[in-house]
Amino acid sequence: MATGPPPNALAARRPSRSRCTASCGPTRWRAARRARPTDRPRPMPPDPWADGLYLRSVQYKTDANLSARQSIYAFQHPTVDLPARVLDLAAPAASDTVADIGCGNGRYLADLARRGFTGRVLGADLSLGMLRAARDHLNTATAADATCSSSIALISADAAALPLREDAADVTLASHMLYHVPEPAAALSELRRVTRPGGRVLIVLNGAAHLRQLRAALAAARGQDPATLAERVTLDDGEALARSFFPRVTRHDFPAELRIPDPAPIADYIRSMPGTHDHADPDALIEAALSALPVTPTGHRTITTHAGCLIAEFD
Numbered sequence: 001m002a003t004g005p006p007p008n009a010l011a012a013r014r015p016s017r018s019r020c021t022a023s024c025g026p027t028r029w030r031a032a033r034r035a036r037p038t039d040r041p042r043p044m045p046p047d048p049w050a051d052g053l054y055l056r057s058v059q060y061k062t063d064a065n066l067s068a069r070q071s072i073y074a075f076q077h078p079t080v081d082l083p084a085r086v087l088d089l090a091a092p093a094a095s096d097t098v099a100d101i102g103c104g105n106g107r108y109l110a111d112l113a114r115r116g117f118t119g120r121v122l123g124a125d126l127s128l129g130m131l132r133a134a135r136d137h138l139n140t141a142t143a144a145d146a147t148c149s150s151s152i153a154l155i156s157a158d159a160a161a162l163p164l165r166e167d168a169a170d171v172t173l174a175s176h177m178l179y180h181v182p183e184p185a186a187a188l189s190e191l192r193r194v195t196r197p198g199g200r201v202l203i204v205l206n207g208a209a210h211l212r213q214l215r216a217a218l219a220a221a222r223g224q225d226p227a228t229l230a231e232r233v234t235l236d237d238g239e240a241l242a243r244s245f246f247p248r249v250t251r252h253d254f255p256a257e258l259r260i261p262d263p264a265p266i267a268d269y270i271r272s273m274p275g276t277h278d279h280a281d282p283d284a285l286i287e288a289a290l291s292a293l294p295v296t297p298t299g300h301r302t303i304t305t306h307a308g309c310l311i312a313e314f315d
């Protein structure tokens, strides 16, 4: 794999509100400015899922929380390999430029690398900790495949103000991240701006029923209305929003369920959520949520999953 600075086609052309603090290939990670100490307890923001400071410095300071949530899909029936399904739909040509906005710990980037993708790749994320995790995943993926020859850049950037020029990408991904942007329409506008006409924007979100049993159990344990734990932007919301920005939107739904024989992965999932650590007794909260989840005669806890991918196109 060739590594180096961001490919010219992707370089920023205008000053941006977002900082491009790190830009490198997976084997040439430039040290970012030292972050403020973040171990001091902070008050929980009113909407932690859309609070940039909380997301960068607590929830996604490392990929530990995201990894705990990703692990639970090992119990999915039928298994939905979401990065694989989405990249199959994206079908980038060999020389395309793919931008993954809110790339997180790099599951899509690593999958592209494992496929031997030869075009240019950009991963952008608000969190430096997630970019480090993405670099590590990319290093693992490319070490396993010496033939990988794509050029990869990782940058710290806000989806609502991307430091990229117009038409920079042929394929732009925004997977499970729109609900983190305070004004999702601003991100949609940026996703369209940085994608060339004739290219594709792929937006991945969850349906309203996704993890509904888990949300109901956690809400009951917290004494809250389950609606307070609903995602800020569901797949339906994303589809309506995408249709307001793009003339053509096609939707692909991937319904499935988790069948979990052991409470530990569910406990880890709940522990990764905002609010659990701040609870007076996190272990008691988790125990209460687990006991509110029905157990099947075969000893499983069954939880609905529903992710979907929107493909948005314009000329």
Ligand SMILES: C[S@@+](CC[C@H](N)C(=O)[O-])C[C@H]1O[C@@H](n2cnc3c(N)ncnc32)[C@H](O)[C@@H]1O
Residues within 6 Å of the ligand: 055, 056, 060, 066, 101, 102, 103, 104, 105, 106, 107, 108, 124, 125, 126, 127, 130, 157, 158, 159, 160, 174, 175, 176, 177, 180, 181
């Ligand atoms: C749930 S993770 C999804 C990661 C990855 N796209 C995936 O599907 O596996 C959400 C990611 O979006 C990032 N994020 C949140 N708000 C963002 C923003 N305004 N701009 C860019 N990235 C953002 C977070 O730091 C986190 O890495």
